[in-house]
Amino acid sequence: NAGVTQTPKFQVLKTGQSMTLQCAQDMNHEYMSWYRQDPGMGLRLIHYSVGAGITDQGEVPNGYNVSRSTTEDFPLRLLSAAPSQTSVYFCASSALGTSGDEQFFGPGTRLTVL
Amino acid sequence: TQLLEQSPQFLSIQEGENLTVYCNSSSVFSSLQWYRQEPGEGPVLLVTVVTGGEVKKLKRLTFQFGDARKDSSLHITAAQTGDTGLYLCAVHFSGNTPLVFGKGTRLSVIA
Numbered sequence: 001n002a003g004v005t006q007t008p009k010f011q012v013l014k015t016g017q018s019m020t021l022q023c024a025q026d027m028n029h030e031y032m033s034w035y036r037q038d039p040g041m042g043l044r045l046i047h048y049s050v051g052a053g054i055t056d057q058g059e060v061p062n063g064y065n066v067s068r069s070t071t072e073d074f075p076l077r078l079l080s081a082a083p084s085q086t087s088v089y090f091c092a093s094s095a096l097g098t099s100g101d102e103q104f105f106g107p108g109t110r111l112t113v114l
Numbered sequence: 115t116q117l118l119e120q121s122p123q124f125l126s127i128q129e130g131e132n133l134t135v136y137c138n139s140s141s142v143f144s145s146l147q148w149y150r151q152e153p154g155e156g157p158v159l160l161v162t163v164v165t166g167g168e169v170k171k172l173k174r175l176t177f178q179f180g181d182a183r184k185d186s187s188l189h190i191t192a193a194q195t196g197d198t199g200l201y202l203c204a205v206h207f208s209g210n211t212p213l214v215f216g217k218g219t220r221l222s223v224i225a
Binding site: 004033035040041042043044045048058090092097098099100102103105106107108 | 123144145147149154155156157158159162164202204206208210212213214215216217218
């Protein structure tokens, strides 16, 4: 099993550009989520999904879109990048997302917006 | 917004010393997890606690869940340089709510 994979590992964008961060898991997990990690802020939840076709907003959803057309994939879209979106982005998955479930994290995407 | 506080924010100790880090909230948790994150990688689960008063040991690491289910501690005995990293606590405030992370304790163990 590859676990949770994320691409790209690094990305530099100019303000106003759009891009998609890819996330895939091969563990047949129902629950997937996206976090951003900024210095001194810990991990903050952007969006999550409890299964194919179902998504919901987390703590910091503004400026980001998600979709979940398959169990395996959960892409994160930045429609018009802003410098405030400079961060490290982590995708995670778990079997059900319920209390006590282990979250498996990808290696992260380091995004810089100029 | 339900908040999760971790302390201390930073900790630098010598190899062989003992240390304790804390995770606290004003709200009751249904479960609590501790993760460790190394530079350039995603967090990795260390332990899950679900019962008030529960104590779990993982080699030199001892995890305690408070009786009131509002706090937890992580104690490391005889720290090693390999323990260096960011320690994150994460909770479900109820069974179906998303996982909420604290800001973490950044530990540096010096040889």
